[in-house]
Amino acid sequence: MPVLLDLRGAKSSDVAVGTSPISELQACLHSLAEPDHHLESRPWLTGIGESMSPGLGHRLTRFAPLWARRRCRLLLPLSPPLDVDMATELDRVSRLPENDFVAAAAYAVQGGSFDPRGAVTRPGEFVAACEARSFSRGELARSLIDDPGDFRRVLVRTLEDSVDAFFAKEWERIHGRLRDEVEQTRSRLRGLPLAEVLSSVSPAARPVRDGRAVRFDKLQNLTVPLGGNPVFLVPTIHGRPHLIIRGEPGFPVVLHYPVAWRGQPPSxxxxxxxxxxxxxxxxxxxxxxxxxxxxxxxxxxxxxxxxxxxxxxxxxxxxxxxxxxxxxxxxxxxxxxxxxxxxxxxxxxxxxxxx
Structure with missing residues (x-):
């Protein structure tokens, strides 16, 4: 079941490469929620867990469905430009229209096949679908539907507290490595066909259809059209080995791709x-x-x-x-x-x- 990027009508000029602190923070929060996926980060995760305040830990557990199995679209870059600071990205989250915010959060909260727009048009069905998955998802869904404004305020404050508690120091440590990766990918974008550039971000990718598409070996059956859409290539360190591809209507297409380990990761x-x-x-x-x-x-x-x-x-x-x-x-x-x-x-x- 592949993810297929349809390159018909897409141009290299549509593609932006850059860093995104909110995306890297989401990757860190995913690692904290799913440590068994990130064995190489275990010492760092253990240290963060031991130093975290109980209050912040409780809120991160409450919001964990947003970054556990699925990544919340709110915590990937919402608009250009890339390479902005965390305050700017959090401000974009705060300013997103309420219905768009609810739908984007609902996709991750439910984590299944329920249409996230249904959280706006059929809120009762959305809450029931979340309750069917788990009690905690049901509670989180109900709080999103009952008071989206408070849900957003508490989420943003939790992200700000995470920055203060551990992420600001980690971002300072890894930002240079991410910048190096950005420059390397920009160089490839200037000199190579678009299909080759997109394939280069993962050993699970390859050009198909004579370069008119790129196929990613993922547990999804999804086709994402790039023609006419802005595309963001955002490298991550804490997100590896996951490759995240998102193409919801109304948002830029995002490929959140892992910076390679020393040596090429195996296929x-x-x-x-x-x-x-x-x-x-x-x-x-x-x-x-x-x-x-x-x-x-x-x-x-x-x-x-x-x-x-x-x-x-x-x-x-x-x-x-x-x-x-x-x-x-x-x-x-x-x-x-x-x-x-x-x-x-x-x-x-x-x-x-x-x-």
Whole structure:
């Protein structure tokens, strides 16, 4: 089930690349709400959780549906330009027309298939749909419908308190890295076809239809037309591994894409290949011998009862998957499992599942 960006009628001049502090704050709040999706951020998340005041923690828990499974469109850039400060982005949230605010919040609060515009036209059905999902979503939905103004004021104040409590310091730390990514993407936008630029933001993307569309491997079945619409490319550090694509009518199209890790993150096909290679019983037997010590092909053959050619073929497979290191010492070549990459398979699998 892909997300397809339809590039017919779209021009590179329609695309803006820049930073968005409110988008990065939402990514941080998602990490706090879903820490199992962000194992590499666990120490930072633990520190934030331990230092947070109980009052702010309670409000973040109350509003968590806004940034848990789905990201709230309110907390992505609402209008140009990009590269503005947090106060400007929060002011845009505060000034959004009430019906637009309610619909944008409703999409994330319900988190299912209910049409968010129904929160305005059929509020009773919207609250019931949220209650069917969970008690907390139902309570949050009711507060949105009963008093949208108070809902908005408390939400904005919660975001401001989050900035003061932890985000301002973190934004200062990561802003330079995000700016570097922005400049790199702007450079690609000036020199490459639009389909290649959009595909470059994720290993889960590729141009299709002779460059007239870009396909993203996501758990959605969605087509987003870019022609005639402003498009924002916004990099994120705390949002990785998630790639967020939003194209609601009335708002700019947003691709909130993760800054790459050191090295290119694996594609789902690469992770599948590694799991397939490791699933072979003979290779698993070899791995058990090589995980604690470096060992030669001949010794592996003797210990496992395989022939040397059989061992060599299995070692070649493990090496092709990046799971084996080999080092010559005199006449012999010693093989050992790359434990760091072996342990990373679980994290890589999680990343491609939640991307």
């Amino acid at each position: 789902i096909d690469e992770v599948r290949q590694r799991l397939t290679i490791l699933s072979d019983p003979a290779r698993l037997s070899l791995c058990r011998h090589m995980v604690n010590e470096a060992i030669t092909t001949s010794d592996l053959a003797r210990r496992t009862g395989m022939t040397r050619p059989q061992v060599s073929r299995h070692l070649a497979k493990l090496r092709s998957a990046g799971l084996l290191t080999s080092e010559r010492s005199g006449r012999y070549v010693y093989h050992r499992m790359d434990v760091h990459h072996l342990m990373g398979i679980g994290v890589e699998l999680l990343r491609v599942i939640v991307r």
